[in-house]
Amino acid sequence: MAETPAKKPWEIPRQKMPEQDPKERARNFREVPYGYSPEQAVAEAKRCMQCKNPPCVGGRKNKKTGEREGGCPVEIDIPAFVSLIAKGEFIAAARKIREKNCLPAVCGRVCPQEEQCEKTCTVGARGEPIAIGRLERFAADYERANGGVSPPPKAPPTGKKVAVIGSGPAGLTVAGDLAMLGHEVMVFEALHCGGGVLVYGIPEFRLPKEIVRREIEYLESLGVKFEYDAVIGKRETIDELMKEEGFDAVFVGTGAGAPSFLGIPGENLNGVYSANEYLTRSNLMKAYDQLYDTPIARAQKAAVVGGGNVAMDAARTALRLGAEEVTIVYRRSRAEMPARKEEIHHAEEEGVRFMLLTNPIRILGDEKGWVKGMECLRMELGEPDESGRRRPVPVKGSEFVIDVDAVIVAIGNTPNPLIPQTTPDLEVGRHGTIIADPETGATSKKGVYAGGDIVTGAATVILAMGAGRKAARAMHKYLTGGMRNR
């Protein structure tokens, strides 16, 4: 009997991620996907072609635009860790990832892989790309569950002290990298626990806080120290940290934490939240948990204004807090929504409704000053605007009112102004971002580096980590090179 020819990798379907049933999960805060089993992980890893010059790591030149696209912002050796998984060497795979990424369990969950590594996967060019993100998550989860997390050998102490301001993805990356290189690292965090947007912004069902806590414990095992409840800019300035407290260099990773509002009438009514406030109450303060004291509005009918990941997170949180009806109100069409497809899909599956090409113009209140409705206008798409997306234009006379008892505004965040306001010689851009060299994170102030959303404006976890990686490299050079050049 003739052997059937082996299937090509792209002919084998990608392993499906087992998930909680949408109906059930829409009412609890447990994580949505369960993660791969070891068998699934091995099967998925075996689809990888082990490219010699892997585009999942380095990206690929887009033939039309001439620009490089895709790839891994923190340069994880993807084929190497995938091949270790294929061989069943799961802990070795996790360590391979950790060489370049100190937060693999986080990135495996929240990175937009479809825009990065998986976008340029060779197998993906002909079929479904390797599920790199899911494999990363699998390796990290396996390592944690099997007691495999152990700090790699560190460089000898350099005697240099570094302050990291903000414990979000950028700050944690800088802290981990510099600790590995032998520097003494102190992370200052304004809130009462570490992780920045990973703990106050991203909900439990998408990123369990226990995972963030364990990643921080890992950094502590590398010798990184954390001081919570420390608002730099208020309690100490950067100058004081450097001149009085002996820090040789400072990294600013204070993120884009200031919420934008719509600027329409009725926005200060009770029941109107910024997504930041709504998510902070639920995630950081654990308002969803009966054991915690912080209250949150238990809306019956919630509207979430915006089309990004934060809007999806807020909408799905509202469902889990007991809302009967949750509607995303977005002024453009589905094609322009900035949220990840997976997040939109998850929200839809759970029953979130989408009211597209709709723009709120007024929020209506009842006699008690509580939201009772939102007046909107229908929109249509006109000519492209400066973002390249078609500009939404109001349709005359199309006003209508939707019935809601909570409105969550998720239209973006601007950089936190605390550090720029209190550091006179730090150059700041038009939108309040700190101006930093994209390759090194160096700012206008000697010894001070910055990265993440405070430099780019609101972006993604992994881009912040990539910026942290580059800044750490440059800071190491600065600290060990006589601290002369930036």
Added chain:
Amino acid sequence: MARIVAKRIIAPNTVRMDIAAPKIARKRKAGQFVILRAAEESERIPLTIAMSDPVTGTITVIFQMVGHSTMELGRLPEGGEVRDVVGPLGKPTHIEKFGTVVSVGGGIGTAVALPIAAAMKQAGNRVIGIVGARTKDLLILQDEMKAACDEMLVSTDDGSFGIHGFVTQVLEKTIARGDKIDLALAIGPVPMMRAVCDLTKRHGIRTIVSLNPIMIDGTGMCGGCRVSVGGKTKFCCVDGPEFDGHEVDWDLLVNRQRMYMDAERKAKETFRIAHPEPKSD
């Protein structure tokens, strides 16, 4: 974690706590506040720093036990620890030599008025302090206020101490006796601040108030503390807590303070049942 160095009940349900927070004690200025969290499950509570001592490294907060969270905080023992203390937050009071400054403190608001009055006096102002409370027992910080002011007038609503009447009446008399008042500060319950502002507006006296909306992070991150001042939305935690009282939308403030009233009432009852007051207290 921050140690409670000293704790005293200074009036019914009113707690004064000295907390070890050396870095905050060194840096804070009049008008700034801290956010406290009693325990892991607790809410974050904003409280103005009444006093601080950079030498011993302590800050003093004074608060009334009115709901679950403040009761929980107030029940923490001397020598015990507050889970979190964050600060100093908010903008410091704008201090300069204005001339004659009247500082009106109502009830617990006196704790906020005290550091501002002291700083105003130090800047060379003549400071007239007006302190009021519902009744004699609720008057706080009398000695400290006396020391911070050139002249002090005390009133109680029920006439059990000092002048019989509201602080607004005392203020009205002070204006009537012909003193030229360059600036007024009004700190206390919203109805009191509002009444003071109505009065000073009629007399054309600039008035600063310190607002206390619901807050979470206190660093400008959530916008929960938004207030409307002069028709513009401000975040009380980073733009305030002090604002021009004649420009504040009081109705909005009152409404927003009531946002969680039902939940708060329930929580308070649950707390009372779960934690009966010790008899010796």
